[in-house]
Amino acid sequence: MAKDESNTVRLVGGEFYGCVEMYDNVTQQWGPVRGWSLWGLWVDDEHEQIMARADFACKNLGFPGWLATTAYQLSNGTAHSNKWNTVDFQHLTNHYEPSYSSTVPKFILSQHLPTTDGATLHDAIERVVRGPCQSNDYSCRAYYTMCLACAGKQNNGNSQVWTNASSGQATTSEPSTSTENPKPCGDFPWDTDDVTVDCDYDYHDEIQYGDRFVLRGRCTVACHREADLLVGPPYAPWEISGPSLEDGAYYCNTNNRTWFGSQPVCLGQYNNATMVTDESKTIRLVGGEFYGCVEMYDNVTLQWGPVRGWAKWDRWPMYDQRMGWTDLACRNLGFPTGLATLAYLLTNGTVNYEGYATLEDLSWHYEPSYPSTVPKFIASAYLPTTDNATLHDAIDRVVRGPCQSNDRLCNRPYYTMCLVCAGQQNKGNSQDINAQVTCTSDYILVSFPRPTDNSIQTADVQLAAPPCSAEENSTHIYIQAPLTGCGTSRQDTDDDIIYSNTMIINVNASSAVITRHRFIEISVECRLPRRKSVTVNFDPQSSSVFRSHIVGRGEFVISMELYLSNSFRSPVSDYPLSVELGQMLYVQLQVTSDDTNLQLFADTCKATPTEDPDDSNVLYHLIRDGCDQDSTVARYWSPSTLEERFGFQAFAFTSGARKVYLHCDVLLCNATDPTSRCAQGCQAGRRRREAEGDTDVYLLIQGPIVLNDDQTAHDDASTRHAGSMVSFFMGACAVMVFVAMLTGI
Structure with a gap:
């Protein structure tokens, strides 16, 4: 049993469910709380009052809020399907109906909940009956005992998390009983990475549903742009006036401080190549990982065909009845249960509200096309009531061949069973x-x-x-x-x-x-990351060993090779390699991949005197943001999008450094995308977006490279200022070498 802090209220039956009892200081006994009606459960106003009392009692017991007061009776773990049969749609009291002696006290609930701050369940008790109930005292009878299920985990003493009473979802702050609170229902409880939430807590309106109550606050959600449909915003029965509650928004009801709706789920585009099947492969869901249209396999025609027979237009109470078939189909496919048969149409990720057309039936939106020759499985008007029933048991008939003109359930595509399943599919071991x-x-x-x-x-x-x-x-x-x-x-x-x-x-x-x-x-x-950093080097008149063919160790194999001719036929292979200042060097960057739709793009190529591509002392760009920064850079045609070629004149650093390293940052794109970064080419001044961690993973080093003394350029001024560097090309370098020889330096 669960007790409150003062041990004067307890819940007997389970960890979070059972029947509520209170302690009587007069008789020093525990007794049941009674006084809420079972028979008026379908009267909307009374249902609201019952829920409010359940919420009140659960919070007294340290739970975030209430979960339910009704439940379905199970046989071998399966629920009875006929919801209109009161034997199946069990009130928790009717099922448990605890037995008490006539002498225990009975705590009778008042017709009105207390409105003062800090009120407890004791404040909601109108009277205590000590001794047997009078024959005409209906509120004292056993089947009016308060039995319920609470949501979340019990917090003994310091309850800080409150629950959305309409769905059992936790909000992040305690709601206030005052309707002046700008957030009477707390923050929006389903703010996840999958949706973008925009809340207007200044929204205020009244709505007619039983007694009038106030809506305070409205939150809208948006999906990613590729999403087609949104499941989760509240579905409103026709009796509600005021806001239609069919605009894809979530509303806060200040009467019981709860949000209308359930957790939003974004559905992607319909893809008939995506199929979820049952273990016998006789039922499948076509369209997405957990949503789409239901098809069955016909052993007579050896074909797959749609399940049809549920109407779009009769949404109330047909909506509840349709969910019975949804649960049955989803469980057959290995999901815990059904999630929805209705959804809101999206445009660029936001609800496309055009009157009642917004609340799309999934079959109306997808409306898959089938040839007239496929079998059509027509659902029965009644769900099977036997244990372990499958969707096959819910099929009334199979139409093989074209539908008759007067057979509406068969020939109308929007009667096709399309739905959304909840949770993760159980795919075996x-x-x-x-x-x-x-x-x-x-x-x-x-x-x-x-x-x-x-x-x-x-x-x-x-x-x-x-x-x-x-x-x-x-x-x-x-x-x-x-x-x-x-x-x-x-x-x-x-x-x-x-x-x-x-x-x-x-x-x-x-x-x-x-x-x-x-x-x-x-x-x-x-x-596979689209960016890589690769490095080669060259040796002006160097006698050191030069390694030419260095390949990245990342997931994509990218190489950078040097050539001495713009024919790009024979990569450098004889070493040590010696080049003159101003001599043309040719570079080929290449990705080796089976995917011919890749395009390689040299985003940045720079030179440093060390292995560090981000050497802060001396750094010179040949190519930057796809733009040529050095006047000697020449581009060359490549026969494949998997390659890029360019050339430049060899140079030396004026700092006296004896090594030259060339580093290239390489980007991979979709070659068929005309808007890709690769297709855009030069983007001067654009901030390059680095892929996180690429430098550590893909940096390739060649060398060391040691310059001969007579090929090393010196400049006293640049030596004193190590932070500045100048490249020397064909003419300029020749003049400096000549001057050095004259002065004997």
Whole structure:
């Protein structure tokens, strides 16, 4: 049992649910709290009052708020489906109905809750009946006992988190009982990374729903621009007047200080290539990872077809009845339950409000196109009531061939069952598959240890699309996905190019005639940063060893090679390499990848006398923000977007440094995107957006490079000022060397 601080109120039955009892100092006994009606539950005003008392009692017990006063009775863990049967839609009191002796005190609730600050459940008690109940005292009867479920965890003493009473979601601050509080319901409780929230706490309006009550505050949410639909804002029955509550906004009800609505969920675009199937592969959800339209498999025609038969227009009370089918379908697909059948249409991530057309039926928005020859599975008017029923049991008939003209349930696409499921799909024992992903510039390699019982063979492992097949060695099973095949998809972000695929494992498929195991789906993803820093160096008249072909160790393989000819046919291979000041050097940057839609772009190339590409003492830019900074830089045509070529005249530093290092920051883009950074070319003055951590990961060093004494340029003035540097090119360097020889320096 849960007790309050003073131990005068307790909840008996479970950790957060049960029946409320109070302690009577006169008889020194515990007794039940009674006085709220079961039979008037569907009267809106009385329902509101019951909820308010439940909230009041739970907060007295140290919980954030109330969760429920009604519940569905379960058989073998499954709820009865006929909600209009009062045996199934159980009031907690009717189910528990604790037995008390006639001598215990009965605490009878008042018809009105106290409004003073700091009031407790004692202040809500109108009278105490000590002894047997009178025959005409209905409020004293057993089925009027206060039994409820509280939300959240009990906080003994210092309750600081309050809960949205309409959904059980926690808010971040304690609501005030005063309607003058600009935030009577606390801050918006569902402010997550997936949505953008804009709250107007000065909003004020009244609404008619039973008794009049006041709305104070309105919050709107927006999704990312790629989202199509928004689930979560409140759905209002027709009885409510005032604000329609169908504008995609959330409202605060100051009567019970709760938010209308549930946690917002953004739905992406419909994709008929995305499918979620049940373990028997006879039911599937087409459209997204947890949303879309339901299809079933017909063993007669050997085809998939839509489930139809629920109407769009009769939204009340049909909306509640539709949710019964939604729960059944989602549970069949391995989800905990259904989430919604209605959603708000979005434009650029915000609600596109055009009257009642905004509250979109998912099938009305998606309206998938099917040929007339596919089977149509028509849902029954009644849900099955047997335990362990599936969606197959809810199908009244199957129409094979074109629909009859008068068969509305069959021939209207907007009667197709499209819905959103809640939670994460249970995809079997994927936690037992310890998969590892290796990312390269050409492929994604997924591997996992071979099960000791040989329950998984290579034939059981596949990717999202053929023809890739798995292989094995003595310890592991592995499968390789090319970046441009076998179902691999690609997404470009500011920092990364993301390749993703799905590995599907059919456990026991090849080792048995039948299987009762689920298909295990493991999503794999490779994020390859779009930026790299690579370095080469050159040696003016140097006798040191020069390493030419240095390749980055990042996920993308990028190389930078030097050539002595603009034909770019033979990279430098004979060392030591000796170049004259002013001699042309040619650079080729190249990414090695199977993805031919990549474009390589030299964003910045700079020279330093040390291995540090950000040497603060001496640094000289050849290319900056894609723009040529050195007058000798020449660009050359490349036969592939995977390469970039340029040349420049060799130079030396006036500081007397004997080494020259060339560093290039390389950016990768989508070659088919005309708006990409690579396509934009020179962007003078643009602040380059560095990918976090690239310098440490991709910095490539060549050298050391040691200049001969007669090729090292000295300048006393620049030596005294180490922070300044000047590059010497063909003519200028020749003059300085000549002067040095004359003066004997």
